[in-house]
Amino acid sequence: MELSVIILSYNVQHYVWQCIDSVLAGVEGLKAEVILVDNASSDETLVSITQDFPQVTLIANEENIGFSRAYNQAVKQAKGTYLCILNPDTVVGESLFKTLLKPSMTHRQMGAIGTQFIDGRGCFLPECKRVVPTPLGSLRKLLGFAGQKDLYYHDSMAPDEAGPVSILAGAFLFLKRLDYLGIDGFDEHYFMFGEDIDFSYKLLLNAKQNYYLGTEKIIHYKGESTQKNRQYLSRFYGAMVHFYKTHFSNSRFKVFLVSLLAQGLILWRGLWPKNQSTHTPSIEAVFWVSERVDLSDHLAHWLGQKVQSLNLGSFKRQTPAGLKNTPPKNALLVFDRASLTYEAIIELMSLGASHGQRFRIWHSQKQLLIGSDSSDTHGEALILG
Numbered sequence: 480m481e482l483s484v485i486i487l488s489y490n491v492q493h494y495v496w497q498c499i500d501s502v503l504a505g506v507e508g509l510k511a512e513v514i515l516v517d518n519a520s521s522d523e524t525l526v527s528i529t530q531d532f533p534q535v536t537l538i539a540n541e542e543n544i545g546f547s548r549a550y551n552q553a554v555k556q557a558k559g560t561y562l563c564i565l566n567p568d569t570v571v572g573e574s575l576f577k578t579l580l581k582p583s584m585t586h587r588q589m590g591a592i593g594t595q596f597i598d599g600r601g602c603f604l605p606e607c608k609r610v611v612p613t614p615l616g617s618l619r620k621l622l623g624f625a626g627q628k629d630l631y632y633h634d635s636m637a638p639d640e641a642g643p644v645s646i647l648a649g650a651f652l653f654l655k656r657l658d659y660l661g662i663d664g665f666d667e668h669y670f671m672f673g674e675d676i677d678f679s680y681k682l683l684l685n686a687k688q689n690y691y692l693g694t695e696k697i698i699h700y701k702g703e704s705t706q707k708n709r710q711y712l713s714r715f716y717g718a719m720v721h722f723y724k725t726h727f728s729n730s731r732f733k734v735f736l737v738s739l740l741a742q743g744l745i746l747w748r749g750l751w752p753k754n755q756s757t758h759t760p761s762i763e764a765v766f767w768v769s770e771r772v773d774l775s776d777h778l779a780h781w782l783g784q785k786v787q788s789l790n791l792g793s794f795k796r797q798t799p800a801g802l803k804n805t806p807p808k809n810a811l812l813v814f815d816r817a818s819l820t821y822e823a824i825i826e827l828m829s830l831g832a833s834h835g836q837r838f839r840i841w842h843s844q845k846q847l848l849i850g851s852d853s854s855d856t857h858g859e860a861l862i863l864g
Contacts, residue, residue, distance in 0.1 A: 480510050480511070480512060480558040480559045480560065481509050481510045481511055481559060481560055481561060481580060482506065482509055482510070482511040482512075482559045482560070482561045482562075482563065482576060482580065483511070483512050483513075483514060483554075483557035483558060483559030483561070483562050483563070483656070484502050484506065484511065484512070484513045484514070484562075484563040484565055484576075485514045485516065485550060485553045485554065485557065485562060485563065485564055485565065486498060486499065486502070486513070486514070486515050486516070486565045486566070486567055487515075487516045487517075487518065487546060487549050487550060487553075487566070487567065488515060488516070488517050488518070488520060488524055488567040489517070489518040489519075489520055489543060489567075490520045490521060490522050490524070491520075491522075491524070491567045491568060492520070492522040492523050492524045492527055492860075493847055493849055493860035493862075494567050494568045494700065494849065494858075494860060495515070495524060495528070495567035495568075496527055496528065496531065496845070496847070497570060497840065497842070497847075497849055498565065498566075498567050498568065498569050498570060498571075499513060499515065499528065499532050499535060500532075500816075500842070501569075501570045501571045501572075501821045502565070502571060503532065503534070504573050504820075504821060505571050505572065505573050505574070505575055505576045505577075505821075506576055507573070508577075509576060509577070509580070511559065511576070512536060512557070512558060512559060513532075513534070513535045513536065514535070514536045514537075514538065514553045514556065514557060515528060515535050515536070515537050515538070516538045516540065516549045516550070516552060516553045517537065517538070517539050517540060518540050518542070518543040518544060518545070518549055519539075519540050519541055519542050519543050525537065525539055531845075536556070538552065538553055538556070540552075545667075545669070546649070546665070546669065546674055547664075547665035547666060547667045547668075547669050547674045548665075548667045550564055550664065550665055551664040551665055551667065554656065554659055554660070554664060557656060559656060560655065560656060561579075561580065561585075561653065561654065561655055561656065562652075562653070562654060562655070562656050562659055563576070563651070563652070563653045564649060564651070564652040564653075565650070565651055566649070566650040566651070566699065568650075568699065568700040568701065568858075569650055569651060569697050569698060569699050569700070570697060570698035570821055570824070570825065570840075571651075571697050571821065572695070572696070572697070572820070572821050572822035572825055573820050573821060573822050574822060575594070575695055575697070578692075578695060579592055579653050579692075579695075584690075584692075585655075588686070588687060588688050589654075589655075589687065589688060589690060590654060590658060590679075590682035590683070590685075590687030590688050590689040590690070591647050591652045591653065591654040591658075591678075591679060591682055591687075591689050591690075592647075592652075592653040592654065592689075592690045592691075592692055593607055593608065593644070593647035593648060593651055593652060593653075593689070593690070593691050593692065594607065594651055594691075594692050594693070594695040594696060594697050595607060595638055595639070595691075595692075595693045595694075595695065595696045595697070596648065596650065596651070596696070596697060596698075596699040597696055597697075597698055597699070597825070597828060597829050597832070598698070598699060598700060598701060598851065598853075598854035599698065599700045599828075599838065599850050599851030599852060599853070599854065599858055600828075600832060600836070600837060600838065600851075600852060600853070600854075601828035601829045601830070601831050601832030601836070601838065602832045602854070603638045603832075604699060604701070604854065605632040605634070606632065606648050607647070607648045607650075607651075607691070607699075608632065608633040608636060608644045608646075608647065608691040608693075609631060609632050609633055609644070609645065609646035609647075609648075609676070610630070610631065610632070610633050610644075610645050610646060611645045611646060611676075611680060611683075612631055612646070612676065612722075633645070633646075633691070636691065636693070637693070638693050639693045639694060640691075640693045641690070641691060641692050641693050641694055642690070642691060643688050643689065643690055643691075644689055644690065644691040645679065645680070645683060645689060646675070646676050646679040646680065646689070647675065647679050647689050647691065648675055648699075649674060649675030649678070650697075650699045651697055651699070652675070652678070654682075658682065658685075658687060661685060662678070662681040662682060662684075662685050664678075665677070665678055666678075666681075666725075673722050676722055677722050677725070677726075680722075680726060696825050696826070696829060697825065698825055698828065699854075700851045700854070700858050701851075701854040701855075760809045760835070761809070762784075762809060762810065762811045762837065763807060763808070763809045763810060764787060764806060764807060764809075764810045764811070765782055765784055765785070765786045765787065765810070765811045765813065766786070766787050766788070766789045766806045766810055766811070766812050766813065767786050767787070767788050767789065767813050767815065768789045768812050768813060768814045768815060768818075768819065768827070769788070769789075769814075769815030769817070769818040769819070770815070770818040771815060771817070771818060772788055774786065775841075775843060775846065775863070777846055777863035777864055778813070778841060778846075778848065778863055780863075781848065781861070781863050782813070786813075789806065789812075806831075806834070806836065807834070808834050808835045808836070809835050809836070809837075810834070810836050810837075811836070811837045811838070811839065812827070812831065812836055812837070812838050812839070813838075813839045813840075813841055813848070814827070814838065814839070814840045814841065815841050815843070816840055816841060816842050816843070817843050817844075824838075824840060837850070837852055838850050839859070845862070845864075846862055846863045846864030847860065847861070847862055847863075848860075848861045848863055849861070
């Protein structure tokens with residue numbers, strides 16, 4: 480077995496369905512397995528995946544055991560030489576896994592490999608490449624002094640570049656299973672935040688080099704399985720403190736300051752939550768991006784306005800960058816998954832980010848319309864049938 484792709488879900492039925500659909504397209508032709516760990520979702524995730532993707536191995540937990548324990552649990556069953564740790568609100572392209580399995584990407588000192596992340600509006604997400612967050616660096620970030628380069632994110636490397644980085648995001652991690660086991664996997668003290676920082680750092684301590692491959696993109700919608708309440712804040716800042724106590728015990732005073740400040744922020748943001756702006760400009764035009772002219776009646780009714788078909792013509796699905804004339808600003812693009820590869824959709828979203836466009840993906844076999852207009856809030860997943 481070459482590859483085990485492990486996905487964790489919790490109440491994200493439609494997003495994990497799309498994620499698995501993209502993964503199965505990506506592992507076609509490979510000796511691979513897909514494992515879904517569900518942390519006691521109360522929605523119809525298990526029914527949906529069992530019906531539509533019987534080839535997926537399901538692990539159904541009776542309670543939410545958190546990120547770290549669930550992934551460690553699945554890795555014990557995994558048979559692949561390589562692992563891909565994947566969040567459920569992601570979409571991968573068809574050629575990604577084949578690229579990562581090339582000999583040039585799998586040399587002995589390679590630790591984990593990460594890719595470029597874009598959100599539901601096609602915008603780059605800087606957390607996909609980070610530096611080791613020292614206590615002093617985190618104090619500056621918590622206090623708002625985030626302008627300095629390479630303070631928290633690896634800003635000195637451009638999004639489309641590739642090269643060594645210290646810290647990768649847990650939404651996508653590709654590495655050898657033996658290297659995962661060699662650092663005892665994820666530290667199970669972390670419930671759902673900070674485990675990727677700790678994991679990446681342990682690989683560095685184990686003489687491995689983590690690598691950012693900015694030439695490859697995935698969608699990471701973000702926020703689909705996270706409610707930003709007081710419990711979220713406590714776990715987020717608590718994970719940061721645990722990381723420093725584990726790895727920077729010689730900087731006790733700085734760790735104490737981080738801990739003190741984190742507790743203050745939990746109290747402050749719990750009493751005065753940060754307002755998330757939900758205003759988005761009105762949609763000026765709607766484009767149906769497909770090789771098919773006709774829309775589903777359900778989709779046409781939901782869109783509720785005149786829809787223009789984007790004529791793909793001789794557009795090659797494998798080279799979406801060839802489509803240069805993008806629709807106008809504030810347009811909504813509805814991608815027909817039956818006509819477009821995931822790779823094409825990801826690239827078109829990236830190209831449209833600078834135009835302020837919004838995107839949805841239409842899955843005709845499920846009558847599912849899915850997308851997100853902000854990486855800070857829940858997206859939209861609608862069954863229109």
